[in-house]
Amino acid sequence: MTEPTIFEMSSPGRRxxxxxxxxxxxxxLPKGFERQELHFPxxxxxxxxxxxxxLSQLNHAIDTGFYPLGSCTMKYNPKINExxxxxxxxxxxHPLQPEDTVQGNLYLMYQLQEMLAxxxxxxxTTLQPAAGAHGELVGALMIHAYHKDRGEHQxxxxxxxxxxxxTNPATSAMVGFDIVPLATDARGNVDLGHLKSxxxxxxxxxxxxxxxxxxxxxxxxxxxxxxVHDAGGLVYGxxxxxxxxxxxxxxxxxxxxxxxxxxxxxxxxxxxxxxxGSGPVVVAERLLDFLPDPVVGIIExxxxxxxxxxxxxxxxxxxxxIKAFHGHFGIHVRAFTxxxxxxxxxxxxxxxxxxxxxxxMQEKLKGTYTLPYDRSCMHEFVLEGxxxxxxxxxxxxxxxxxxxxxxxxxxxxxxxxxxxxxxIEPTETENLETLDRFVEVMLKIAEEARTQPExxxxxxxxxxxxxxxELKAAKELILCxxxxxxx
Ligand SMILES: *Cc1c(COP(=O)(O)O)cnc(C)c1O
Numbered sequence: 001m002t003e004p005t006i007f008e009m010s011s012p013g014r015r016x017x018x019x020x021x022x023x024x025x026x027x028x029l030p031k032g033f034e035r036q037e038l039h040f041p042x043x044x045x046x047x048x049x050x051x052x053x054x055l056s057q058l059n060h061a062i063d064t065g066f067y068p069l070g071s072c073t074m075k076y077n078p079k080i081n082e083x084x085x086x087x088x089x090x091x092x093x094h095p096l097q098p099e100d101t102v103q104g105n106l107y108l109m110y111q112l113q114e115m116l117a118x119x120x121x122x123x124x125t126t127l128q129p130a131a132g133a134h135g136e137l138v139g140a141l142m143i144h145a146y147h148k149d150r151g152e153h154q155x156x157x158x159x160x161x162x163x164x165x166x167t168n169p170a171t172s173a174m175v176g177f178d179i180v181p182l183a184t185d186a187r188g189n190v191d192l193g194h195l196k197s198x199x200x201x202x203x204x205x206x207x208x209x210x211x212x213x214x215x216x217x218x219x220x221x222x223x224x225x226x227x228v229h230d231a232g233g234l235v236y237g238x239x240x241x242x243x244x245x246x247x248x249x250x251x252x253x254x255x256x257x258x259x260x261x262x263x264x265x266x267x268x269x270x271x272x273x274x275x276x277g278s279g280p281v282v283v284a285e286r287l288l289d290f291l292p293d294p295v296v297g298i299i300e301x302x303x304x305x306x307x308x309x310x311x312x313x314x315x316x317x318x319x320x321x322i323k324a325f326h327g328h329f330g331i332h333v334r335a336f337t338x339x340x341x342x343x344x345x346x347x348x349x350x351x352x353x354x355x356x357x358x359x360x361m362q363e364k365l366k367g368t369y370t371l372p373y374d375r376s377c378m379h380e381f382v383l384e385g386x387x388x389x390x391x392x393x394x395x396x397x398x399x400x401x402x403x404x405x406x407x408x409x410x411x412x413x414x415x416x417x418x419x420x421x422x423x424i425e426p427t428e429t430e431n432l433e434t435l436d437r438f439v440e441v442m443l444k445i446a447e448e449a450r451t452q453p454e455x456x457x458x459x460x461x462x463x464x465x466x467x468x469x470e471l472k473a474a475k476e477l478i479l480c481x482x483x484x485x486x487x
Contacts (some may be wrong), residue, residue, distance in 0.1 A: 006051050010041035012392055016048045058464045060408045061272055066434050069215060070380045070411035071165070073243045073265035074272065075354075080341065081268060081334040090333050093193025095325035099311050106310035108139075109296045109326065112280075112336045119339075119347070120239070120259050121250025122282035126292045127332055131277030132240055135260025136171040136207070138281050139236045141319045142290045143205045144175050146234065149290075149317060155204040155232070161190055163214055163415045168207045168238060177204055184417055188216040188373035190224050199231035208256075209238035211245070213415040213423070214373050215358065215380035225255035234258065242266045243427070244355055244379035247348025257284045267335035278331035293318040294388070296326075349424040353428035354379040355433060357435060363438040370447045372418050381427035382418050393449045393456055395420035400467055403460035405441045 043051070060067070067074035085091065093102050113125035129135040138283040147155040158177035160168050162184055169179045178197055183191040190208070206228045210430070211217045218224060225235050237251045237259035243266045245251075251259050263278040264271035271277060283291060294312035302308035342350060355378055362371065362381040385395025399409030399422070410425040426435055448455050460466065 006041045006043065006047075007039065008050070009043050009047050012042055014042045014044050014047075016043060016045040059273070060403075060406075062270070065406050065408065066271070066426075066430065066438060067408040068410050068424045068426050068438065069408055070382070070425040071240060071414070072217075072271070072411065072426060073240075073262070073379075073427060075243070075265075075268060075427040076429035077268045077270050077334075078338065078341065081337045083332045084337045085330050090329070090367065095329070100309075103307070103310055104311075105329070106296050107307075108336050109329075109332055110298070111309050112332050112339075113296060115336070115339050116261060116280050117252075117282050119246060119250070120242075120256075120261070120282045121252030121254075122259065123252075123285040124288045124291055124295070125280055125282045126295055127278070127280045127320075128292050128327040129279035129281055130261065130323055131264070131275070132238070132260055132279040133167040133171060134280045134322070135262075135279030135477040136236070136238065137166055137174060137352065138279075138292060138319070138322055139207075139258040139260060140172045140175040140177065141212065141322075142283065142287055143234050143282075144177070145290045145319050146287060147204055152201075152232070154202055155286075157198075157202045158204050158376060159195070159198055159206040159228075159233075161208065161212065163188075163212050163417050164207065164209060164348055165213060165238060165240065168209070174206065182206070184212075184214075187219065187375065188212065188214045189218045189220055190289055192220060192223065192227070195224060195227055199227060199233065201232060202271075203228065203231045203233040205234040205236055205257075207236045207238060209241060210251070211241045211378035211380075214382050214418070215241075215244075215423075215425075216373060216375060217244075217378055226440040229255065231287070240265060241379065244351055246351040247319065247344055248351055252282070252284060257287060258282070263331050263335040268338045269331045269334045276328050276331060278328045278335070280327075289315050289317040292322045293320055294326075300411040350428045351379070354426075357426040357428060357430060358424070361424060361435055361439055365424075365442055368443055369422070373482075376420050379427070380423060382415065383422045383424065384418060385420040385422040387446075387449065390449050390453065393453055397456035397459065398422065398442075398445055398449070400459040401445050401456045402441065403463050407438060407441060 002216055013028045062074050089104055091103055099106065109127055113127060115125060116125045125140065129138050136403055156178050157180050158172040159180050160172065161182045161183045173179055182198065183194040185191040208224065228235050234257040235255065237256040239259045239261045258281060259280045260281045263269055263280060295315060296310055297313035298308045299311035300309035339347065358377050358379050358381055362377050365383060371381065371383055385398045386393060395412045399412045402409045413421055414423060415421060445456065475479060
């Protein structure tokens with residue numbers, strides 16, 4: 001029996017809330033604003049609670065099951081983060097309040113700027129970007145501003161490895177750079193020969209993800225950076241995979257000029273379902289002046305009696321404001337809490353466990369599934385989701401079958417350089433039993449692929465929503481959530 005939709009539950013006159021008597025005079029809406037066709041459901045509070053609770057249970061979540069979605073770092077988000085974020089002094093302040101009334105908030109932002117700079121080995125931080133992709137855009141804008149400031153207007157080419165996340169070329173293109181794809185070699189590193197053939201005085205920079213999306217640390221990263229620097233380019237680091245190297249190495253010390261973090265990935269904000277995110281960008285000394293406006297600074301040094309006075313400051317050659325107010329402050333509080341709770345040793349411990357967990361699973365699975373780049377991995381690894389002797393089974397079928405076992409599928413069909421890719425990231429917060437169960441299920445699915453392939457082809461069997469007809473969904477888009485006559 002299918003549950004009624006919230007529209008079917010509707011009955012004229014039922015109410016879930018009682019509106020208080022208005023204390024301002026009633027004004028008629030301007031003509032055209034009133035939309036009769038909206039059909040708001042009329043239901044009681046109990047029905048609303050049941051409806052939304054039931055909906056929430058249809059979703060897979062990190063709080064309900066294993067979520068090895070590669071590159072997304074679906075680690076456990078400690079509940080203490082939610083407590084600190086809801087403290088009234090953080091939750092009930094307004095970004096336009098006078099600075100002297102929000103010193104605690106500014107202190108937290110200043111400290112987080114310092115922590116993120118320190119973790120990455122950089123000189124300064126902006127907390128404004130709304131997510132990783134937005135951080136990339138900010139980084140690309142700063143690279144553009146840096147070359148322009150030096151009069152090097154001919155630097156229009158951005159090198160991007162073929163393993164990169166799609167947001168790398170997308171954001172560089174938005175800034176106006178010409179995107180030049182860079183090949184990966186047989187060991188999964190940047191192809192040095194190809195890199196050397198691409199650098200000249202038109203080079204603006206390289207966007208490098210390290211560890212890359214194959215879960216591999218580039219063995220020649222210092223040489224790669226040197227080649228780009230020698231040609232006058234800057235190196236942007238996509239820091240989505242920082243979870244693998246926290247407290248172990250610092251991209252800024254290796255030579256990266258800019259890096260974004262995904263606070264929602266590495267520093268534990270819930271982010272299934274698309275947000276909210278936060279993508280702070282950290283920069284080396286020579287880019288400090290170009291940071292977005294404003295950053296949080298110390299306006300007046302403190303002494304034994306008085307704390308310092310914090311305020312908003314404008315970097316000298318700023319690329320300007322790139323986000324309303326100061327970014328996603330609630331996520332800054334979560335990241336600050338998380339980093340403070342773990343401390344330096346805890347962060348390193350998290351990275352080491354993330355890497356250990358991934359290597360454990362890679363070793364157990366690589367005999368049954370093909371591992372195209374066979375090296376010890378960092379915090380994630382990429383398998384091929386097909387077998388030559390099992391025609392008709394694809395990565396998608398394996399991913400869908402995992403849902404039947406209560407496990408969120410790995411990232412699939414990315415990175416593009418692996419055929420039928422299954423990108424698996426266990427994170428540090430999962431225990432040995434969970435890793436073993438995942439391995440067991442993956443081995444069972446490999447066996448099912450041979451003995452009962454239709455089990456995979458028609459999966460998922462016991463999920464609330466069966467496999468979508470993706471072709472029909474793409475061709476006959478219905479973006480309206482209201483019941484219409486035709487449906
Ligand atoms: C997640 C991710 C991004 C984009 O980050 P968002 O916060 O989703 O905008 C970029 N690069 C890599 C490698 C990622 O995993």
